[in-house]
Structure formats: structure tokens, C-alpha cells
Amino acid sequence: MSSIFSTTLVKAGLDHYFDNFMAFGIDSLQSLTLLTMQGLPLLNASEFEACLTGCVDYGVVGVSSMEDRKRESCFCCGCAWLMTNLVFGRTHLKNETDLANPSPLQIQLIPQQREIKTVNIPYKSPIKPYYSSEDPPSRQSQSSSTSNLPSNLLAPPQDDVPAPRNPARTNRAASPERNDRSAPQLNQQRNSKNFDLNGLDSDDDSDEPVTVKYSFSPGRGRKGPQPLLNAYGVPNSIAAPQRVGAGGLGGASSRTDLSDRIRVCVRKRPLNKKELRTSQTDVATVSDRRTLVVNEPKVKVDLTRYVEQHEFKFDEVFDCDCTNDDVYRRSAFPLVEYIFTGGKATCFAYGQTGSGKTYTMLDETNGLYVMAGRDIFKLLEKPEHQHLAAYVGFYEIYQSQLYDLLNARKRLHAREDGKNNVVISGLNEYEVSSVQKVMDIFNHGHNARSTGATGANADSSRSHAIFQIVLKHKKNKKKVQGKLSFIDLAGSERGADRGDSDQKTRMEGSEINKSLLALKECIRALDQDSKHTPFRQSKLTQVLKDSFIGNSRTCMIATVSPNSGNSEHSLNTLRYAYRVKELKGDGHSQDSQDSPRDDSKEYSEGIYDEPDSGDDDPLLIDSEYPPENLLDSEDGASADDVESSSDDAPVVASKQQRNSVLSQLNSNRAAALAASNNQNGVVKRESVADIRAARVAAVDTGAGVAARARPTRGAEGSAVQNPAAENLSLAGNNAASLDELVNVHRQHLRLFAELSKAESKLIVNYSMKLRPDTSMSNDAYVKELEGIMIQKEQSIRELQLQIEKCKVGK
Numbered sequence: 001m002s003s004i005f006s007t008t009l010v011k012a013g014l015d016h017y018f019d020n021f022m023a024f025g026i027d028s029l030q031s032l033t034l035l036t037m038q039g040l041p042l043l044n045a046s047e048f049e050a051c052l053t054g055c056v057d058y059g060v061v062g063v064s065s066m067e068d069r070k071r072e073s074c075f076c077c078g079c080a081w082l083m084t085n086l087v088f089g090r091t092h093l094k095n096e097t098d099l100a101n102p103s104p105l106q107i108q109l110i111p112q113q114r115e116i117k118t119v120n121i122p123y124k125s126p127i128k129p130y131y132s133s134e135d136p137p138s139r140q141s142q143s144s145s146t147s148n149l150p151s152n153l154l155a156p157p158q159d160d161v162p163a164p165r166n167p168a169r170t171n172r173a174a175s176p177e178r179n180d181r182s183a184p185q186l187n188q189q190r191n192s193k194n195f196d197l198n199g200l201d202s203d204d205d206s207d208e209p210v211t212v213k214y215s216f217s218p219g220r221g222r223k224g225p226q227p228l229l230n231a232y233g234v235p236n237s238i239a240a241p242q243r244v245g246a247g248g249l250g251g252a253s254s255r256t257d258l259s260d261r262i263r264v265c266v267r268k269r270p271l272n273k274k275e276l277r278t279s280q281t282d283v284a285t286v287s288d289r290r291t292l293v294v295n296e297p298k299v300k301v302d303l304t305r306y307v308e309q310h311e312f313k314f315d316e317v318f319d320c321d322c323t324n325d326d327v328y329r330r331s332a333f334p335l336v337e338y339i340f341t342g343g344k345a346t347c348f349a350y351g352q353t354g355s356g357k358t359y360t361m362l363d364e365t366n367g368l369y370v371m372a373g374r375d376i377f378k379l380l381e382k383p384e385h386q387h388l389a390a391y392v393g394f395y396e397i398y399q400s401q402l403y404d405l406l407n408a409r410k411r412l413h414a415r416e417d418g419k420n421n422v423v424i425s426g427l428n429e430y431e432v433s434s435v436q437k438v439m440d441i442f443n444h445g446h447n448a449r450s451t452g453a454t455g456a457n458a459d460s461s462r463s464h465a466i467f468q469i470v471l472k473h474k475k476n477k478k479k480v481q482g483k484l485s486f487i488d489l490a491g492s493e494r495g496a497d498r499g500d501s502d503q504k505t506r507m508e509g510s511e512i513n514k515s516l517l518a519l520k521e522c523i524r525a526l527d528q529d530s531k532h533t534p535f536r537q538s539k540l541t542q543v544l545k546d547s548f549i550g551n552s553r554t555c556m557i558a559t560v561s562p563n564s565g566n567s568e569h570s571l572n573t574l575r576y577a578y579r580v581k582e583l584k585g586d587g588h589s590q591d592s593q594d595s596p597r598d599d600s601k602e603y604s605e606g607i608y609d610e611p612d613s614g615d616d617d618p619l620l621i622d623s624e625y626p627p628e629n630l631l632d633s634e635d636g637a638s639a640d641d642v643e644s645s646s647d648d649a650p651v652v653a654s655k656q657q658r659n660s661v662l663s664q665l666n667s668n669r670a671a672a673l674a675a676s677n678n679q680n681g682v683v684k685r686e687s688v689a690d691i692r693a694a695r696v697a698a699v700d701t702g703a704g705v706a707a708r709a710r711p712t713r714g715a716e717g718s719a720v721q722n723p724a725a726e727n728l729s730l731a732g733n734n735a736a737s738l739d740e741l742v743n744v745h746r747q748h749l750r751l752f753a754e755l756s757k758a759e760s761k762l763i764v765n766y767s768m769k770l771r772p773d774t775s776m777s778n779d780a781y782v783k784e785l786e787g788i789m790i791q792k793e794q795s796i797r798e799l800q801l802q803i804e805k806c807k808v809g810k
């Protein structure tokens with residue numbers, strides 16, 4: 001880098017962009033002027049003006065102020081206007097030694113068409129470049145006439161990454177060379193098994209990932225690692241949820257125990273060929289066995305790009321070079337051992353479509369279920385297990401209905417026996433004696449699984465698939481020793497991200513979201529030893545009920561795609577996984593600044609007691625249960641009713657005593673609240689906890705007096721019906737419905753928050769035309785908006801329905 005260059009920047013008043021220029025390999029007047037000089041005759045003043053105002057690629061190099069842009073010209077999008085009021089002297093240039101060095105930044109113009117044909121201005125993240133000076137051969141051999149642009153320039157992965165206002169001018173193809181003087185060195189270790197960039201055919205959209213390991217060191221001619229900046233341009237420290245406190249997962253030294261009741265692991269898959277071909281960056285770094293850092297590419301409001309770092313800690317983090325066997329040893333294997341001791345265990349894969357859930361859990365030949373099968377058969381050979389036999393069943397939950405994948409997708413029903421064990425009645429279970437048999441049966445079912453096209457993935461799983469291995473006593477097949485379920489959940493991405501999918505797909509998405517939220521709440525409740533586990537929220541959690549109570553172990557494997565284009569989804573996955581276990585052993589961590597909101601606190605308030613399963617004994621299964629034990633029904637209504645009756649079912653004496661103490665406390669609390677309201681002469685808004693407290697008081701004392709006697713302020717002191725008091729009496733009459741209402745309401749709020757976020761983003765993108773692709777047409781905008789509105793409408797309807805239910809019970 002020449003001193004003339006820096007002097008010139010100072011003269012031009014652009015020296016504050018020095019780092020940005022460096023990061024983009026612009027380290028000499030040579031490289032700068034090549035961008036600006038050649039197109040001088042191409043644009044007239046008004047075109048230039050239009051380009052200036054519309055050129056969002058300034059953000060790429062961080063030139064944010066309009067004044068600076070005018071001064072410095074629109075070099076980055078290649079509109080090729082020479083710097084107006086050029087302070088950068090061409091005379092300087094002539095003398096400059098850098099002139100001898102061919103610039104890596106080239107523009108090839110076709111003046112006749114007044115269109116920039118090719119230009120390559122690679123976006124090199126100041127944090128983590130994805131290619132070294134020795135670019136992969138395929139990139140070097142790309143023809144300059146094709147538009148094989150660095151995707152992060154022309155087709156940035158994020159929706160909110162800026163795109164040029166005039167798409168015609170963006171038809172630029174890559175120049176193969178890079179400035180290795182300015183570029184940081186990047187050493188790549190590639191998995192020889194898959195990696196052959198030479199062989200990357202642009203038509204090859206294979207999703208087959210390639211393992212790429214990066215190690216980065218600053219290169220010659222470049223300043224050291226650039227500091228990360230946050231949205232305010234301030235160096236960014238690690239900013240994401242970090243668990244704090246003892247017993248949590250925050251400290252590197254935190255305990256990770258294979259025998260934990262809940263284990264939350266994360267698996268990062270390798271970049272696939274398509275992602276490599278489109279030059280997507282690997283933004284997820286496994287920094288140690290328990291830590292994953294996501295470098296999220298972002299754009300400031302002034303269009304400057306920056307990177308935000310999020311660090312997450314889990315029980316276990318598996319890097320992209322980990323095999324299924326590695327994952328198995330640290331996740332499912334302990335569960336296998338556990339079921340032989342008479343327990344139930346569940347292993348989930350959760351993540352965005354295409355992130356590797358099926359590959360991990362149910363890969364036909366190498367999934368965790370195969371490995372578990374292998375170990376189960378080994379253990380079954382032991383003399384002490386000779387009385388046991390293994391059975392497999394495979395079903396799916398699609399749109400809240402159960403289907404037997406081993407029996408022509410026959411509808412199934414979940415039932416509950418007297419011991420709170422869930423039985424999928426009618427499920428075909430096959431006795432298996434070898435891994436091969438397990439695999440054959442699995443394959444049969446796998447083919448029947450529902451898949452459908454979504455905007456996100458043409459082959460996306462639209463259902464939750466549950467493959468279970470049950471250990472039964474040979475002499476009495478109704479006697480179950482243990483059960484291990486492998487669950488390949490449907491894709492976690494939200495309905496709002498499904499592009500212009502039809503209503504059916506959006507409905508599916510909404511159903512999936514609902515069940516995943518419910519699942520999270522249930523696992524959290526389990527992790528926190530909560531007295532109440534909200535099974536009723538979805539079919540998925542209803543059928544997994546016995547995996548959340550009593551003798552159970554759960555392992556969740558969150559799968560993430562490492563590419564920059566999916567960073568938002570990956571972050572959602574990681575936040576979900578984090579929330580599952582965030583509070584363990586630290587009741588105060590929800591107050592931590594970085595910790596996400598604890599919205600299920602009341603579950604642990606001890607207001608409700610879920611009856612113990614009392615099933616330390618092996619399960620006793622009976623497929624003939626009275627109809628009142630039906631957990632799922634055609635109309636979907638009785639499930640709740642049944643569940644509520646199970647909530648209110650008699651509990652063991654000690655629990656009754658505890659409940660009565662709790663009732664007393666709650667009653668006092670409600671009365672105190674009433675008194676305080678009375679004293680202040682103000683009608684206070686009720687918190688959920690208050691309503692619940694009063695409700696429980698009303699139910700348990702049988703009087704409901706505290707609730708109904710809530711005083712209100714009225715004109716001249718006359719009694720005015722207090723809506724809160726009405727709620728309380730209502731709750732007393734229909735406790736289960738109100739309970740459900742609170743849950744639905746909570747989900748509604750969450751969904752609305754998400755949707756409103758998406759809506760704001762949409763309108764910003766549309767109005768500022770920031771979408772990199774041209775698809776943000778009026779039509780696309782209207783469609784996306786419509787999609788969001790439909791979801792909001794659905795959510796409101798659901799809430800209204802629940803309100804009606806409560807009223808009916810009044």
C-alpha cells in the first residue's frame with residue numbers, strides 16, 4: 001500500500017474509510033482509479049446522480065455519507081463515473097510505483113450498451129475471508145463473460161443486503177484474480193472425500209456438502225484483524241446470549257454430563273457444493289467443544305456492512321468434520337444404555353430445512369437410529385437381557401394427525417393409559433433381531449413420509465417423523481422395559497420465509513411452528529423440573545408426553561447450516577436450542593442482560609402439579625382404552641378436555657397437601673392483591689400469575705370468594721363489574737380453557753412479534769429496493785405481505801376461538 005494512496009485519501013477527506021478500502025483490496029490509486037476512470041464517458045450527469053443515490057454497494061465498502069459518495073464516485077457498483085472533484089491526482093498515479101502492479105479489480109465495459117459487463121469487487125469480510133489469494137481453481141477458470149459474480153456482491157445472501165437500484169448495471173462477471181497483497185491469507189483444509197472445486201459445475205445444484213476447514217492468518221500488506229463493528233460502528237464484543245451463573249452452560253468449565261436428563265447439542269454441517277459455488281461464507285465457527293460462534297453479516301441503516309458475533313454454549317457442539325458416529329457417542333448412546341434400565345428416552349433433531357436433521361437422525365444407512373440399533377442388539381445378547389426383545393414402529397405427525405408409516409399411512413390415535421403413558425393405538429410394531437432388519441423396515445416407512453415443496457427447499461420434510469425402538473418382555477409383550485424414540489422434526493423455518501407458497505403450505509408452516517414452540521416449552525419445563533409441563537399445546541407434545549415425565553431422558557440435536565445465507569435461520573435454531581436449557585441451575589440468569597426473556601416462568605411457579613407418572617415400573621401397554629383416554633380426535637377438541645381432566649385428576653396425598661398449602665398461599669396472594677387494589681382505588685391490570693393465583697384459589701378452596709370479591713372503583717363507589725374479577729370467576733369455572741388461553745395467547749404474542757419484525761423488514765426492503773434479486777417486485781411485496789397477514793389472521797382466530805371456549809365454560 002502506497003503512502004500516496006493514504007495521503008490522497010486524507011486529502012479527499014476519505015481517510016476514515018481506509019480500513020474499508022483495505023478490506024476490499026483497494027490499497028492503491030491504481031486499484032481505485034481502475035474502477036473509476038474507465039467509465040468516464042459512459043454516464044451522463046443525471047445517470048450518475050441516479051447511480052449515486054441508488055448505489056447501495058457503497059455499503060459494501062462502508063462509504064456511507066452522500067457527501068463522501070459524491071466525492072469518491074460510484075466506483076463500487078461499476079457505474080464508472082470518475083470521481084467528481086477528483087482530489088485523487090492522476091499525476092500521482094503516474095508516479096506511483098503501484099502502477100506496475102496489475103490491479104485485481106477490473107472493469108470490462110461494453111460502452112455501446114452502456115452497461116457494465118464485468119467487474120469483480122469481492123466482498124471480503126474484514127473478519128473472515130472465504131478464499132485465499134490462491135483462489136480455488138474453478139473460480140480462476142471462470143469465464144469473464146458469464147455472470148459468475150461473487151454472490152455476496154450481486155446476490156447477497158441476506159434479504160436485507162443492498163442491491164443496486166438499476167439491476168441492468170449489475171450484470172458484472174467476476175474477474176478471476178484477487179489482490180493477494182491485501183487479502184488475508186486463508187488456509188483451507190479440505191475434506192478430500194468431497195471437495196473438488198474444479199469439478200464444480202455451475203449447473204450442479206447438488207446439496208451435497210463439502211467439508212472445508214478454514215484457518216486464517218493476516219496476510220502481507222494488510223492490517224491485522226479488523227475489529228468487528230456493531231450497528232453504531234463501535235467495536236463489537238461478543239454480543240449474544242452467553243449463559244451465566246453456576247450450573248448453567250455459560251462457563252467453559254461448566255459441567256457436561258452424558259447422563260443429564262436433558263442434553264442440548266448442536267451440529268454444524270459442512271458447506272455444500274452449491275453454497276461453495278455461490279461463494280457463500282462459512283459464518284459458524286466452533287471455538288471449542290461447547291461453543292459455537294456465528295458471525296452474522298449485517299447491514300446498517302446507512303448501508304454499511306458489518307458483522308455481528310453471537311456466541312452460544314451448549315452441552316456439546318459438533319463441528320462439520322464430526323461423523324455421525326462422533327455425534328452418536330456423545331448424544332444417543334447414553335440413551336441406549338438408559339432404556340435398558342427401564343426408562344424412556346427421546347432424541348430430537350431440530351433445525352432448518354436442509355441443515356442435516358435427517359442426515360443425523362434417520363439417514364438410511366448411517367443415521368443415529370442405525371447405530372443405536374446396533375448397540376441395542378449387542379446389549380440384548382447379554383445374559384441379563386435375554387428376556388427382552390426389540391420392536392420398531394415408525395409414524396409421522398402431519399398437520400396434527402398421526403399416520404403409520406409402516407402401514408400404508410393408516411390414521412393412528414394417541415391414547416393415554418391410567419399411568420399417563422402414551423400409547424399410539426393401532427401402530428404396527430415389528431419385532432426386530434438385527435440391524436439389517438431395522439434398516440429394511442425403516443426404509444419402507446421412510447418412503448411413505450410426507451414431503452412437499454416449499455419456497456425454502458424443494459424437498460422439505462413437512463412432517464415430524466418418529467422412529468421408535470421399544471424393548472418389551474418376551475413373555476408379556478404388553479410389558480415395556482424401555483423406549484427410545486428418534487425424532488426427525490419438520491423444518492423449523494417460519495412460515496413467513498416460505499416465499500410465495502400457497503395457503504396449504506403456510507398452514508403446514510403454522511402447524512409446524514406451533515408444535516415446535518410447544519416442544520420447546522415442554523423440554524424447558526422438564527429441564528427446570530417444572531411442576532407443569534404444557535403437553536396439550538400440540539399433537540407432537542401430546543404423543544411425547546411420557547417422554548417428558550417420570551423416568552425420561554431427552555437429547556436434542558440442533559442442526560445448523562454454516563453458510564452466510566442461512567445465518568438468520570441458524571441463529572433462530574441456536575436461540576431455540578439455547579432457550580431449551582438456558583436456565584438450568586440458575587434461577588437468576590433470566591435477569592442477565594444477554595439472556596433472552598423468560599416467558600414461561602410461571603410454569604415453575606408451582607401453581608399446578610402435573611401428576612407424577614408413578615411409573616418407575618415398566619410400562620404396561622393396553623391398546624384397548626376407554627374413549628375418554630383418547631388424546632387425539634377428529635375435531636381436535638376432546639384432546640384438551642381429556643387432558644384437562646388428567647390435569648385435575650386425583651393426585652397422591654402428599655401432593656394434595658402441597659396443593660392445599662399452595663392454594664392457601666395463592667388465596668392469600670389474591671386477597672392481598674384485591675385489598676391493595678381497593679386501597680389504591682385503582683383497577684390494576686391482572687398479570688397472568690395473578691389470575692392464575694386467584695383461579696387456583698377459587699378452584700381449590702371451592703369458594704372462589706377471593707376472586708369474585710375483587711373490589712372495583714366505580715362512580716360514587718357503586719359496584720362496577722371488574723373485568724379482572726370476571727376473568728377470575730370465569731377461570732374458576734373453566735380452568736383448563738383458561739390455561740390453554742394463556743398458552744395460546746403467549747404463542748400469539750410471540751408470533752406477532754416475529755411477524756411484525758418480518759413485516760417491517762419487508763416494507764424497508766420494498767421501499768428502499770434493497771432486495772438483491774429483482775424478485776421484490778410489486779407482486780412479490782404484495783404476496784409476502786399477504787402471507788404475513790394470513791398468519792396474523794390465523795393467530796387471531798385461534799386466540800378468539802380459545803376466548804370463546806373460555807366463555808362457553810362460564
Ligand SMILES: Nc1ncnc2c1ncn2[C@@H]1O[C@H](COP(=O)(O)OP(=O)(O)OP(=O)(O)O)[C@@H](O)[C@H]1O
Pocket residue numbers: 207208209268269270320351352353354355356357358359360457459460461489490491559
Ligand atoms: N453433517 C453432514 N455431513 C455431510 N452431509 C450432510 C451433513 N448434514 C447434512 N448433510 C447433507 O445435506 C443435505 C440436507 O440434509 P438433510 O436432508 O438431512 O436436511 P434436513 O434438515 O433433514 O432437511 P429437511 O427438513 O428438508 O428434511 C443432504 O444431502 C445431506 O446428505
